[in-house]
Amino acid sequence: MKSLLIKLSGELLSLPQENRSSSNVDFTKNLPIRSITQQIKTLSKKYFIGIVIGGGNFFRGNQHGKALGITGSARHHVGMLATMMNGVLLKDLLSQEEVNSETLSAIECPKIALQITEKNIKQAKEDKKVIIFVAGTGKPFFTTDTAAIMRAHQIGSTMVFKATK
Ligand code: UDP
Secondary structure, eight states, X not given: OEEEEEEEOGGGGOOOGGGTTOTTSOTTTTSHHHHHHHHHHHHHTTEEEEEEEOOTTTOOTTTTTTTTTOOHHHHHHHHHHHHHHHHXXXXXXXXXXXXXXXXXXXXXXXXXXXXXXXXXXXXXXXXXXXXXXXXXXXXXXOOHHHHHHHHHHHHTOSOEEEEOO
């Protein structure tokens, strides 16, 4: 089975402002992320898929927190934590499409993810699970685009597709 790496920008998990207050509307129904998770479902039958999820909908280290004088390292760590929150959301959205996934994190957080190791990648492949990679590279001052290239190498994908706003 060929491997495929997909980078999803955090913005794809933003909710339209006008619908946020409405609790009884399925505001995610017509959002691009729905179509994307459905396409991932189709692709997962043919490809071993790794997804790198961004965090820009919550926090970007080179944009947010500067006004408060927060240092670069702290800002970028918050950005990486944002990708972990998105990973939790994405796992749920995929399971709504009956896509089994495993979350692997560059920052240890055993409650929500396993570590990124060759063994865990191999296991996910054997279990026919989509991998959701969170926490970017695990290092501040990078972006999840860099992580996407790294993870592509790790899962043996020669292809990287990026979905953004
Ligand atoms: N980040 C980081 N190291 C990484 C990946 C991400 O420090 O390896 C931080 C960085 O501050 C970044 C934020 O996490 O701005 C969110 O990631 P990104 O901006 O790539 O998210 P996207 O724009 O794809 O939603």
